[in-house]
Structures are given as structure tokens and as C-alpha cells.
Amino acid sequence: MGNSNRPTVIAGNWKMYKTIEETISFILECKPLIKDSTAYAFLAVPFTAVRAAAVTAKQTPFVIGAQNVSDAAEGAFTGEISAKMLKEAGARFVIIGHSERRQIYCETDELVNKKIRRALQEMLQPIVCVGETLAQREAGKTEEILKTQLDRSLHGLTKDEMKKLILAYEPIWAIGTQKTATPEIAQQAQKFCRQVLSHTWDPDSANQVVILYGGSVKAENAKALVDQPDIDGLLVGGASLSVESFSRIVNCQQKKNL
């Protein structure tokens, strides 16, 4: 399965970093540096910065999104944010089921499934994260875990809905640890994820789904990762916070498509 027909997406996940002013400066500084890139540059910014980022990003290659969304449409849910609010603020995508949400805020696959449905209803593109812990990998359970997460998180989605998602394989042992998965390990896991989609839906639809790798991506290892056939882009945490490293990662693909 070559990835030539799938777009390349480099998505920055800023987590709880950057104020509105810092967000605007980042986009303005980064814009000229990525103007020749063939990749889409997604930025998942803090809620408070979504509006300003979306306005600043007009007529730039940036696509702005958020890092979480409520599963409910609206209601008495103190501290939550709805898909409709994010959409109105200018978000075009939302990260759902990041391992920090799963581990720190106890989000389950079932909740992830509801959030995906809610985001799709509001035409927000979900970036759905899956990945195993170190203990699960060492116990030889990586594929079992990935299959369970995919089956439950994507349960009941139609083929058309499934094709609208972006998937992110993020091995938990690689997030924020400087222990990047080797391109071969990531490729193997991502190929497996595509096979699961293929069995649940069909090979042609599975082949259209963009699958990102995330976990200690840096400018130095980005190209070797996206050169793998089932790695269609990257979800970048720490290295997306600096204009210099994020622009280098967005540009890493250039040579491949020339």
C-alpha cells in the first residue's frame, strides 16, 4: 500500500502551551518558512487561541483545530466545550482520545466513540489517537490493544464517516520521552491499523485514511518516518512549539514529492 494518493499531514499538538499573543506570533513567523511545503500544517492550539489562530491563519497553509471536545451537544457540563463552539471559533479538526486524555482524565474508548460522532456531526475532522503502553508492548500485546481501541473507538461508524477521520498511532512509551519508535516499528503498527480498518470496512476505504505517527518526533527523525508507506504524516508535541523545528518538520516531505 503506497501512500502516494494520501495527503501528508503534519499536525502540531501544543497541549497546554501558548497564549493568544504567542499563537499569533508563531503563525506569522512560521508562515513564510512553510510556503513551499506540499504537506498540510495542522495546529491543535489551546481553546482560548482557536479564534485568533483561525483568523491569523487565513490565506496561509495552516489548518487550525483543538485538542479535545465534549461528547454532548450542549448542557450543564461545567468546563466542557462543544463541537459547535469550536467550529464557530474556526476549528476545522479536533484531537480525540489522546493518551493524556485517556490516562489523566480517564477517557474510555466508549467516550472517544461518542466524541468522534459529535465532532463529525459538526463537520469537525477527528484526529483519533490510539497506542500501547510499554508494558503492553513488552508483553507482546500491541496488536491486540490497537485492535481493541480501534474496534471500540470507531464502533458503528459508517464507511463514509470512517473515511473522514485521521488516525494517529501514538505509542505511549514514545510520547514526551525522547524514545521515538523506529520507522520500522511505527510502520508495522500503522500497517496493522490499516488492516483492521480494511477488515471492518473495506480495503479501498482503509487505503484512503490518513494515519499519522506521534511520539518524540523531531526534525531529525521526521523524514525517515514519513518515508514509510503507511505513515502519512506526524503528530508532533514538544517539537511543534518552536517555529524553527516545526517548520523543518513540515518541510521534511518536500523532496519526496518533487
Ligand code: PGA
Ligand atoms: P511529543 O508528543 O512529540 O512531545 O512526544 C506527541 C503527542 O503527545 O501528541
